[in-house]
Amino acid sequence: MPHDNHDHGALSPSGHPYRKDDDNELNYWQIMEIAVRELLIEKGHITAAQVHNQINAMDARSPANGAKVVAHAWSDPEFKSALLADAGQASRDMGFDIGPMHLIAIENTESVHNIVVCTLCSCYPRNLLGLPPDWYKSRAYRSRIVIEPRKVLSEFGVEIPQDVQIRVHDSTADMRYIILPAQPAQTMSLSEDELAYWVTRDSMIGVGLPQAPK
């Protein structure tokens, strides 16, 4: 096929438009970040490899880490107590490198359902769960979840009975939050490794519930 037949406005074979090239000018903050990073490297404070390693370390974190913490808490009552007392230390004791993060675990019970938000920006337990989903940072989620949490939950497919209290935790300052979902009744005979597959990212934010693995 000759190249001059190539139509840049065409759709991909799946029928979606191709993503545009990122031919945008750098904004003020992007230039600032590059300038500071290059200066730090030139002056010998850090290396490019160290910067890249930190990016890789963050990208390697995922909700699977939190799922292991939750599954361990479901399996071991002593660990669950330790987690609710100091979730940061309990996560470190399991071997997770969460840096200096201050973490609080909040337990869902028969009478309380918990949800996490950061109305001011996008605080999230990144050092355990990895980067947050895009909707978590959206103005719609951040403003609506504190005004009409039950309606927002219903849009996530979660209906909370009126006799269960909803507690919305706004990460306004130095703490980060992870929800300890209630263990589904039908999982009581499963091993810890099997349990971890039931723990979804959304169930640790509070907008979902544990689910049978597909």
Add this chain to the structure above:
Amino acid sequence: MKVRVHNHWPPGHIRTPSYLRGKIGEIEREIGLFNNPEQNAYRLLPQKRHLVRVRFTMEEIWGDAAETPDDVIEAEIYAHWLEPA
């Protein structure tokens, strides 16, 4: 212990959400001492401030417009933003 959040509107980097200013809540737990972000954000030598988690009812925050009056919001508020209520 019941506390009221100051209804102050100073300029700067404030981590007290506007929707909670002037509202009354119950201290849920004390977390400890942390650098005051209002100074930290400007590279001023930050003072340590007590940080507490405060529980507010939806009714207190949103009044008659509350979706479910007895549901609650919990937030971290620096003690210098709180007074006994």
